[in-house]
Amino acid sequence: MGFLCHSQQRIALSHFASTILENDCILFGCVDKRSGKPSRHAFINRVFCNSYDRSDASIEMRLAEKKEHYRTLSPKSNSEEIERFVNGILKNEKKRLTEKIETLLSSNCASSSVISLNNDTLGILTASAESVYYPKGPSKYIRAVMEEYASCDQLAREKIFYRRTIEGLEKYARDRAVIEVGLTDKPGRHQVIPAFIRPDIYKTHLYLAGVSVSEDIMGESVSYRLDRIESTQYIRSGNLSSHALSNLEKAVDQWGIQYLTGAKSRIRIRLTPGGIKKYQRYTYQRPACSSIEGDSKDIYVFDISEYQAQVYFFKFGADAVVLEPETLRQTFHRMYQKALANYDSL
Secondary structure: OOOOOOOEEEEEEEHHHHHHHHHHHHHOOOEOOOOOOEOHHHHHHHHHHHHOOOOOOOHHHHHHHHHHHHHHHOOOOOOHHHHHHHHHHHHHHHHHHHHHHHHHOOOOEEEEEEEEOOHHHHHHHHOOOHHHOOOOOHHHHHHHHHHHHHOOOHHHHHHHHOHHHHHHHHHHHHHOEEEEEEEOOOOOEEEEEEEEEEEOOOOOOEEEEEEEEEOOEEEEEEEEEHHHEEEEEEEEEOOOOHHHHHHHHHHHHHHOHHHOOOOEEEEEEEEOHHHHHHHHHOOOOOOOOOEEEOOOOOEEEEEEEHHHHHHHHHHHHHHEEEEEOHHHHHHHHHHHHHHHHHHHOO
């Protein structure tokens, strides 16, 4: 029982899985601090440890779970008929899982590299009962887990990579704890009572939503993209009222979970006829218009954050001109000038 393995294992991957892993290394910030290159060793160890117990590549674990499930349905009955029924189900399940893993491993290997396994991964492997399904060694087992990971959509992969972070934040949310959040893209520390973790409506990223806290005073609804949370620290116990939670839900519905943070302001943008067509056509992260002004009905008014307006309208170029606020107008002016300067310097 268990794999006999060294800390150095040669892991082969299909072209598809290798590409997904390399891209996710960059997307999730799993890079070597010195070279800035994707850290394949750290990434594979982390994904394996976070997903092996839920992966269909862990055939023995899946069969044990299913067996326990059917046993709990009739705990007082040990008849031979029920035993044969359960064994028949397990036989079919074993066949399904085995065929699935054979399919995952059937793709030609496009890359192969030696991976240094950390102590957590080695501990899992030496205690694993999966060696019976991977007699050639743990490298096949690790590859099966990674190939299955690569077959998931981006949101599912993000949940796997940040599994421990998510579990910690969900516990804080259940306890209504006040925590301090450190972010990779914003200075300082941010105190918040976390409420829930959800994806944006387009299911591109996961966000932590909560209510900011300052000196025991409840603040605004806030959200932080999960891959930009660098650290969390428990501060003290807190309380999130049903009223505050209801307001948070309304804010998510109104602005989208990705745009909770940041003061909302009245933003007026003049659109050309082409800009109006773009606004009608570009539905991705499109802010809701609160009113349309002007004799030509070409001034669109929004009650959103400047950041949301910047993200959505910057790509409109000359087809969208910010009229107010002046801060946003200057932001667009500065960004377009910088882009122009880059072209002029060529």
